[in-house]
Amino acid sequence: MLVEKNTPLQDCNTFGIVASADTLVRIRSAADVQKFAASPHYQGRQVLVLGGGSNIVLTGDVIHAVVLKMEIPGIAVVGETDSHWIIEAGAGVRWHDLVAWTVEHGYPGLENLALVPGTVGAAPVQNIGAYGVELQDRFHALDAVDLVTHEVFSLNAAQCAFGYRDSIFKHAPAAPAGTPVAKAQGMGLAGRAVITKVRFALSKHWKPELGYLDLQRKQEQEGVAHPTAQQIFDWVVAIRQAKLPDPAVVGNAGSFFKNPTVTEDQCRDIIAREPKIVHYPMPDGSIKLAAGWMIDACGWKGKTLGNAGVYDKQALVLVNRGTAANSVTGGEVMTLAKAIQTSVYERFGIRLEPEPVVV
Incomplete structure (x- = not known):
């Protein structure tokens, strides 16, 4: 330490x-x-x-x-069943490095999540997702330390209470401070638990996830009927690099807003007013709306307020227009975010929720 x-x-x-x-x-x-x-x-x-x-x-x-x-390091195969390999990574491992390692070593399943920014330890907190795959789809278990009792404990997927960009780690504890984690589960672990290691169950009966239009277009362009995990990895990297700015070049926090979900009736009402709105049906019957499309429709793509701007290739990404010596402030970022939220609400009746943690 x-x-x-x-x-x-x-x-x-x-x-x-x-x-x-x-x-x-x-x-x-x-x-x-x-x-x-x-x-x-x-x-x-x-x-x-x-x-x-x-x-x-x-x-x-x-x-x-x-x-x-x-900064906890390490990636290893720590178990195996008839149907899955169990891969463990330290919380400080860069997420993309884990994905690249699994593909390179013949353990497919995470390739759709290539180039998602951040570290392994943060991935379960946000239940990261991209191109038809969410972390919860590949999750096995995690280890964490209870800051109250100092004990190491483990949680499985059900105990993590995963939701869309959500988990038990994003909710404040409701139980008394001295309550053991085993009894506090379901009440929130934000500020109390620190994730140290995460394990993933990657299927030996792998099938490619090609549900997203961008991947289907890549498949058609390449003329590949049965892509490998490496090919999907390469496609996802190319798609993301074409759409999203490299944080090492242009400061940003990735997708700034969650894609909102609405009921079928709400979606029909919006489509009646906005026939071109991009939307996706979800397994639970709800409809996911493309936040980036709505922001773009409100005219924000490429716009700048102070040193904060909206990326000109993807309206869902807010960027740092400043310099190292005169960088964007958090206040400028949130002023721009609130202006976008107001525009989208006034046009679509939808309240966008930011993805990043605001400190």
Whole structure:
């Protein structure tokens, strides 16, 4: 466990927002989390767990919560059944590196999630998803440390309460502080549990997921009837690179808004007014609307407010139009986000919900 004071965070968040951490603790093992929880650096202070910084907007100059910078390494096959391989990765592993490793080593199943930004430890919190696959579809279990009891515990998929870009880790605890995690499940673990390792169950009977139009177009262009996992990986990388800015070049936090879901009746009402709106039926009977299409329809693509802008190739992405010396502020990002939310609500009657955590 390495403790740092007054640490700059501009390079620790993909938006490139200038801020600093009053206290930053580098975590490289579950034991480090346990040491931190028992140390005077914690003592019940608010905690901000930071992975790749790809899903966060910092709105203050100084973060007074203790920042836990997750740097736990490692990828390995830790189990096998007749139907699945069990792959484990440390919370600090870059997500795309895990996906590339599984494809390279012959364990398919995560390829649709290539180039999703962030780290492995953050993936279950957000229940990341892309191109027809969500983390919960491949999830096996995870290990975490309880900051209250200092104990290591494990959760399966049901216990994580996954939803659309949602999980138990995004909800505040409702149980009394001393309640063991085993009894607190279902009540929220935000600020209480720190994920250290995540395990995935990858099927030995793999089938390609090609439900998204962009992938179907790639398949037609390439003339491949039965693509391999490597080919899908390459297609997803190419699609994302063509649509989305590289955070190393243009600061951003990926998709800024969730795609809203509505009922069939609500969708019919919207289509009556907006016949071209992009929408997708969901397995539960609801309809997912394309937030990026709505933002574009409201005229925001390519627009700028202060140093915050809307990416000119994908309206769902807000970007840093500033420089290293004059970077965008969290306040500018949120002012732009709120203006977009107002426009979409006034035209479509839909309230867009931001994906990133706002601190």
